[in-house]
Amino acid sequence: MTQSAPTKSAGLFGYRLSPVGSIAFLVILFWAVIAIFGPQIAPYPVGKIVDMDYFGPMSAKFWLGSDYLGRDMLSRIILGARYTLGIALAGVLIASTTGVVLGMAAAVVGGWFDTLLSRLMDALISIPSKLFGLVVVAAVGSSLPALILTLAVIYVPGAYRFARALAVNVNTMDFITVARIRGENTLYLAISEILPNIIRPVLADFGLRFVFIVLLLSGLSFLGLGVQPPLADWGALVHENIQGLSLGAAAVIAPSLAIASLTISVNLLIDDLPRKIRDRSA
């Protein structure tokens, strides 16, 4: 379905980004670097109480103030990036891969397999995601692997529906019929004929789903049911310091801004992609 990329423009994925898109890309890159090199960058040990004052204001010594125990907020946010980005990335990788594999399988195999799988996914999609998260966390607890799997499972149905709708369209094309007549097997059809034709919108969907997972993870952590202390992602940092809200403490505002900058940047970057890639929703 996707035509070959316009040859004149260069850059990411072969497209030229607008200024807004470039800034968004840089912000994402910035957080990625922070997440990878966190321990080397952080000015103070993450768990150490360094400020005599709690909910300290921003200062030259503590750029983002201190939290409810007097720990350095900047260091905690830098280390928190690892959890927010890492968990969300792991979750979205599992969710999108599973969704795309099942979606292509449903489109290529068709018949009762497709019907059964689609019904099941439709049922799963009608559980509100935050509620799903609450119930599963109540049942299996919130260790990091459990959290990643829960987030992944919640977003598989969406990825499945998206990929299946795309794959069904491609599946009716002549070159697929030709390949079938050639006697190619299902695996070849899915990987070599369908996947290359749906990969770009699937990647855009991957970005959106990453945002959803970051939002849900932050929400769960904010409720105190996500990442558990002593570890803390950005949502958990807001949870810990929420009493400081009435003081207008930087300890609440900074992690909120961190989440917002990440999610808004991903959204803007995807908005900046060419129309024909984005607007493929089912």
Added chain:
Amino acid sequence: MNADIASMIGKRLGLSALTLLIVSFAVFVATNLLPGDTATILLGQAATPEAVAGLRQAMHLDDPAVFRFLRWLAGAVTGDFGTSYANNMPIATLIAGRFVNTMELAGLTAVIAVPLALTLGITAAVLRGTLYDRIVAVLTIGVISVPEFVVASTAVLLFAVYLKWLPAISFVNEVHSLTDLLRMYAMPVVTLTFVVSAQIIRMTRAAVIETLSMPYVEMALLKGASRSRIVLRHALPNSLGPIVNALALSLSYLIGGVIIIETIFNYPGIAKLMVDAVATRDLPLIQTCALIFCLGYLILITIADIIAILSNPRLR
């Protein structure tokens, strides 16, 4: 022709009922994944093997899971949701008052958010490409891209900390006057209105823009019809179906929003009850709350689908 519509709606309702069954089963399975034996946990210190066996028998824990599910389902249908593990009260009693509170919060939000958001969404679509449209777009994308608690904290910072217009926390126990009532609902309703309105504005704008790009709108324009006439007489009646559909879908965001908002403002509703129940692992209570939320969500998306069917003129 009407028989067609009726059968489609009937099919949709049947599908919803089936979905509800699958969803309630999923909730039941999830809450039964809990490692550890319920009877042992309940008895705590007094967990002698005899007592555990007795309690297991009394709670039918030794029955196959399917039977337990059916028994729970049969109870739920007749209004008997079992008893809470945490304080041994019937769940129906625990929930009744809280349910009313949550419905008040959601209802009040809808009454404010729907007219506000519809106005903004429709005007943004009509004034597409203007500065006004861009400002609305930036604000809605901003609200949609961040978690609800960030919206809530921003609202608290703005209205309670800096402007000092509203109290930061809501209490429902003591309501003596209208001002008390206002103080109690103000922050949660304001925050929820932001969250829900952003969704409605986006979807309404998209629906109206799609209608405005139809050939008959261009025709009206070429005939020389005025802008207000094109919008009010040609575009709006035709986009009513999609708009109402967008409304029902957006209101389902209330459910996710309510969970966060009730927690952050300490509002005594079902969502707060459920979050607390998750913390104490009070499974029957979690099951019931989850079921209520799923039911509300299903009702909303079913209404959206039925409206989509009804508003399709090709089916009439």
